[in-house]
Amino acid sequence: MTKASSMAGPSRTAGRINRRSKSAGPEPYDFRRPTNLSREHIRTLQIAYETFARQFTTILTTSLRAVSQVTLISIEQFTYDEYISSLSSPTIVAKLSMEPLPGTAIAEFSLAIAMTSIDHMLGGSGGPQPERPLTEIEAPLLNGLMDRMLGELRYAFEGIASTRPQLTGIEYNPQFVQAGGASDPVIVASFEMRVGAEECVMTICLPFGMIFPKLQGDRNDVQLSPAQRAAREAAHRNLVAGMESVPLDVAVRFQQMRMRPEDLINLRPGDVVTLNHPTTQPLAVTTAGLTFAHAVPGTQGSRLACLVVAPAKEEDRR
Incomplete structure (x- = not known):
């Protein structure tokens, strides 16, 4: 500049x-x-x-x-x-x-x-x-x-x-x-x-x-003519329609856990890693690091799937 x-x-x-x-x-x-x-x-x-x-x-x-x-x-x-x-x-x-x-x-x-x-x-x-x-x-x-x-x-x-x-x-x-x-x-x-x-x-x-x-x-506060207002509304609809069809990466995640570096280095096939995620708590459905829904794991045919559910109540998490 x-x-x-x-x-x-x-x-x-x-x-x-x-x-x-x-x-x-x-x-x-x-x-x-x-x-x-x-x-x-x-x-x-x-x-x-x-x-x-x-x-x-x-x-x-x-x-x-x-x-x-x-x-x-x-x-x-x-x-x-x-x-x-x-x-x-x-x-x-x-x-x-x-x-x-x-x-x-x-x-x-x-x-x-x-x-x-x-x-x-x-x-x-x-x-x-x-x-x-x-x-x-x-x-x-x-x-x-x-x-x-x-x-x-x-x-x-x-x-x-x-x-x-x-x-x-x-x-x-x-x-x-x-x-x-x-x-x-x-x-x-x-x-x-x-x-x-x-x-x-x-x-x-x-x-x-x-x-x-x-x-x-x-x-x-600008006063628009009917043609200008119609053009602006059409542009808004096109923008919304375009944004609705944009593909996003979505992840279904367990709660995070902490491990020491030496434990990570020593991991071998067959080792069991204990998760901190309660079995009664649904998984988080996220995109761009933001949680927008909760779900429980399952299958649909030959594929893994998740069923969106209501988030767990606070007393169920304890």
């Missing part, structure tokens, strides 16, 4: 954007951590983030009086540690609350873009910017721009959840941001962000547990 990372310099940032936009080959898949977002979820987020990108483009252009552009690149799932490790330092890492949703979201973009935006707000023409923390005069200017950005984020997400995004703090080193556990899954949206001649990849990181329940609810 390709990670997102933010670069401060224009040339390095441009190279990164090109790599992300042109990557169309196969990607590694970790079966230990399957992706839980369906295509419907991705599409729902894509619509919201594309709306946000258009609105934020307008905010930047009118506020900075400079040609600006914000374009959605991708929506991907990472762990929190993978996301934080992919970010450069220093950078702008804005911590966001999304009340009433739980958790902390993150909006991240390059320090160079932040300084260029502030320069335009102060009447400058952009150009090379110093790489340093914001001053007491510059910080409120960026906070004001961020507040307007969060207003557009709230508007874009109205179709998914009613939220009140608020800026709760800004860090310059991603490692100092504690917004989740290292293995917590997060959903990261990457945007190509341009302000004048400066460009970078901006990211918005949402905890998986924050947004996934809302995506599920949104999907369940």
Whole structure:
């Protein structure tokens, strides 16, 4: 899986954007951590983030009086540690609350873009910017721009959840941001962000547990046409019918017993191994290690068989 990372310099940032936009080959898949977002979820987020990108483009252009552009690149799932490790330092890492949703979201973009935006707000023409923390005069200017950005984020997400995004703090080193556990899954949206001649990849990181329940609810509340409902019901019937015909390995088992290694090694044909299974207790019928029925042994014609019976009562097992 390709990670997102933010670069401060224009040339390095441009190279990164090109790599992300042109990557169309196969990607590694970790079966230990399957992706839980369906295509419907991705599409729902894509619509919201594309709306946000258009609105934020307008905010930047009118506020900075400079040609600006914000374009959605991708929506991907990472762990929190993978996301934080992919970010450069220093950078702008804005911590966001999304009340009433739980958790902390993150909006991240390059320090160079932040300084260029502030320069335009102060009447400058952009150009090379110093790489340093914001001053007491510059910080409120960026906070004001961020507040307007969060207003557009709230508007874009109205179709998914009613939220009140608020800026709760800004860090310059991603490692100092504690917004989740290292293995917590997060959903990261990457945007190509341009302000004048400066460009970078901006990211918005949402905890998986924050947004996934809302995506599920949104999907369940979708109004379907009669044709869509009939197609979904037919697909469900076909799935159930297909699952009912899948062959499974079934075993009829006695209770487990313990033996010492030396006893196992010394076993010879004709030896008798005493089982702990009571004669009054039926055998367990299992599949994939799960017991789903009980049975007593028998025969049917020339074959061994078992008769499914009710499980033994607790007093019969004693």
